[in-house]
Amino acid sequence: MNNRKYNFSEIEKKWQDFWEGCGLFRVDEDCNKDKFYCLVMFPYPSGTLHVGHGRNYIIGDVVTRYKIMKGYRVLSPIGWDAFGLPAENAAIEIGIHPAIHTRSNIKKMKKQLEGWGVGYDWDREVTSCEPDYYKWTQWIFLKLFERNLAYNKKAAVNWCPSCATVLANEQVVDGLCERCDTNVKQRDLEQWFFRISDYAQRLLDDLGTLDEWPERVKTMQANWIGRSEGARINFTLEGSDEVLSCFTTRPDTIFGVTFMSLAPEHPIIGRLVKGTDYEEPVLEFADRIKEQSFVERTSEGAVKEGVFTGRHVINPVNGERVPLWVSNYALMEYGTGAVMAVPAHDQRDFEFAKKYNLSIKLVIQPADKDKIQEEMNEAYVGDGIQVNSAQFDGMPNREAIPRIIEFFEDKGIGEGSVNYRIRDWLISRQRYWGAPIPIIYCDSCGSVPVPEKDLPVLLPENVEFKPHGRSPLVDVEEFVNTTCPKCKGNAKRETDTMDTFVDSSWYYMRYLSPKDDTQAFDSKEVNKWLPVDQYIGGIEHAILHLLYSRFITKVLFDLGLINFNEPFKNLFTQGMIIKNGAKMSKSKGNVVNPDSIIEKYGADTQRLYTLFIAPPQRDAEWSDRGVIGAFRFLKRLWQNVVVFEERFKEIPKTKIKRDLFSSETKDLYRYTNLTIKKVTEDIEVSWHFNTAIASVMELINKLANFNVNLKEKDLKDEKSINDFNVLRFSLEAIVKILAPFVPHICEELWEILGNTPSVFSVPWPSYDKDVIVAEQVEMVIQINGKVRSRVVVPSDIGEEDLKLRVMEDKRIKESINGKKIIKTIVVPKKLVNLVIK
C-alpha cells in the first residue's frame, strides 16, 4: 500500500520545469511530421488574468497537447498586445510610465500563464510595444502607403471626449465608445485611414471559403460589410448643369420618385440656397441636425424631419420636376448622401411624404390585389407589376430591374452599381502609447513617408503625462521637429499613433521569426506555417480584430509577400465565464482570480473545472464550489494509481490475454476502450470537453470498484496477473486521455505507472473496435411507447428469437392481457415497442 499524498504544487512545479527543460513546446524544425499552428488571441497586459481569460488559454492548451500526442509538429506561440489606453491612463493617474507599467504587468501575467501549465514556445514571444516589433508595424503602414491604401483626409470622425481620441466605426457601439461607454461626438479632423473599403468585395467573398468559422461570426462580418446591389442614377439640378447622383437598390421604382432628400452634411447645400429665402431655414436645420449626437439622430423614436430647399431636380426618365429637400434621415456616409425618395415603396419616404404633404405615386402594383394609392397607410415594399412606368408597364418588377438599368446605361443617365456599408478604417489615435505613424509633414513636399531605413520612428520615453487630454507627443519638440526626408528642409512629425488593432492585425506572422531585425516576417516560414490551423479567442473580436487581420493578410498577399489569402483556417470562439449573472469585470467586483484556486487546489483543478463547467462555446456560470468537485476527482484518480505503485514495479507488463478474462475484467477492458473512443470523438468532433471528462469520471468510478482484492492479494497466478495488467492498461489509458486536460498530474502518474516521461511523447491511444461491442444488451420493452419491462439478450439476437423472449416476459404478458398486437417495432440493441389495442 502506498499513501503518497497528491502534492499538486510540488508536482506542478516539477513538470513545468521538465517541459521547459526538454522543450516540449519548441518546434522541432527538422522532422517530417505534419504541421499544426495553434494560436490563442494574444492578451492585453492588464495586470492579472481572471478565470474567464483562463478559459481561452486552457482550451488552446488542450488542443496543443492533444495534437502533439496525435503526432503533429505543433506551433503554439504567445505574445502581448501591449500598446493601449489603460496603461496611458494609469500613467496620468498614478504617474508610472506606460512602458514600465506594461513590462511589469507582462511579467506578472507570464508567471500566471506558466503557473497554469499552458504550453508555449516562449522563445517566440512578441511584445507589440517594443521597438523591435512596432518598427514592423510602421513598415506595414509604409507598404499600405506605397499602394495608396493608407491616406489622410479631413473628415467627420468619431471623437471620444473621455479617451481624448478618435475611434474607428468598429469601435463605436450604439453611439458609445466601446471602451468607456462615453457618448461619441462627431468632429472634423485630418486623419489617417486604411482603404479597407477597397477590399469589401473580397472580404465578403472569401467568407465563403471559411468553412470552419462559426456562422455567427461570418454573418456579423457580412452584415458589417453590408453589400447592396442597385444602380446609380443622375438627376440634374434644375437651372444648372450640376448633377446630383443617387444610389438606389430599387431602380424599378424610378418612375415613383416624388422628391429627393439630401443629407444635412451634403456639401452642395450651401450653394443651393445661397442668397435665397430658403438659405436661413435650410442652413439652420442642417446645422441643428449636425449638432445632434449619434444616439439622438438614429434612435428608434427619432422623428423624420426636413426642410425644402426651394430647388428642384429633374427625373431623367420622365423629365418630371422633383422637389429637393434636406432631411435628417439621409446619411452622408452612405451612397452619395442624396436619396431619390419613393414614398409609395419605401416606408421612410412614405412617413416623410405624409408629414410634409408630398405626393405619393404608386409604380409597383401587388400582383394579387388592386392597390389604390389613396388608401395606402404604409409603403408597399413587396414585389409586383410595374405601373405608371412608361415602357416598363406590365412587367414584373424583378424582371424590370435589369431592363431599367440597361435603359439608364443606354441613355447615359445612370448605371448598375454596388454599394457597401463598410467605411475605411480610421487608424489615427491622438494618444501616446501606440506605434507612431511614420509620416513627416513638410511645407513643400506634403505628407512624406519616413524612409524604411529610418524605422523605427521611436516613441520618446521621456514625456510628461498630464490630464489635459492632449497627447504628450505634441509637446516633445525633439520628436516633432525633424527634417523632410525629401528636401531636407524643416518639417514636423505626425504626432498621432496607430490604432492598436494595427499591431494585432499581423502578429501571428511575426511569431515565425520574432527576432529577425531585417524584415517584418520571413515569407518562407510564414508560407510554411500559415494559415493558422486553429485560432481560439473571444466573440468580441468577431468584427474588429478578425476583419482587420483578414484585410491586412489580403494586402500582404497582393504585395506578393505571402501565398495565402486568409489568415485563420479554423476559428473557435469560446463563451464567457459569468459570475453572479454578469461578465467578470473589475468594476463589477465579480472577478475570480485563479491564483488562490491554484494555491489551494492546484492548476490541474482549475483547468479541469474550467473545461468541465460547460461546452467551451457556451457561456457558463462560475461556481467556487464546483472547483472542489474537480479537485476531489483528481484526488481519487491519484489514489487509484498510487495505491499500486509498488505493484507496477513488481509485476511484469505482459500482453493482455483475453481468454483469461472474467466477466468483470472483460467489462473493464471493454469500458476502457469505449471511453477512449468517447474522449477522442468529443475532442475531435465537437470540442465537448465537459462530456469527455464526465466519461472518464464514470470509468474511474467503475475502476475503483474493480476487483478490490487486487490490492491485498499476492498476484502470482496467471489470471490475477492478467487482471492486474488489464487494470494497468485501463489506468494508462486514463492517464493518456486526460493528459491534455490535466497535464501535470498525468505526467506524474505516468511515471508512477512505471513509464519514462513524458506522457506527451507517447501516441494518443487507439481503441479496439472489436471489444467495444457488447455481447449482452439490455433492451427496453415498451407497450404503446411506454416502458413496461426490460430484457437482457445477446446483442446479435435475431428478431424472431427476440420477440419470443419478449412474449415470455411476465409483466408484458400481464399488460397485453388478451389485447391484440397491431404492430411490433424493433430497434436493434435498443428497444422493442408493441402497439396493442
Added chain:
RNA sequence: GCGCGGGUGGUGGAAUGGCAGACACGAGGGACUUAAAAUCCCUUCCUUGAAUAGGGGGUGAGGGUUCGACUCCCUCCCCGCGCACCA
C-alpha cells in the same frame, strides 16, 4: 423590426428520433473520528404510495408529424448577442 444562439431538477449541465436528468455541485442521512477537516457509503425531478412494488405527470406555452418527440414541423412567449432610418 431583421438575423443568430438559448430556455431541461435547488445549481452547472447530459441525452439531436428510442429508458429524460449521465457527470458534477448543493442538500439530507449514515460510517470513520474525542472532535473537526478529509474520505467512504446511501438518498435526492414532481406527485401518489409503507415501499429503493407499482401508477400518473414532467424538458418555456399551444398545436402537428410519428409506433415513439427535449430532439423534426408550425404558431407564440421569455432571455442573451449582433445588426438596425444603409435609400
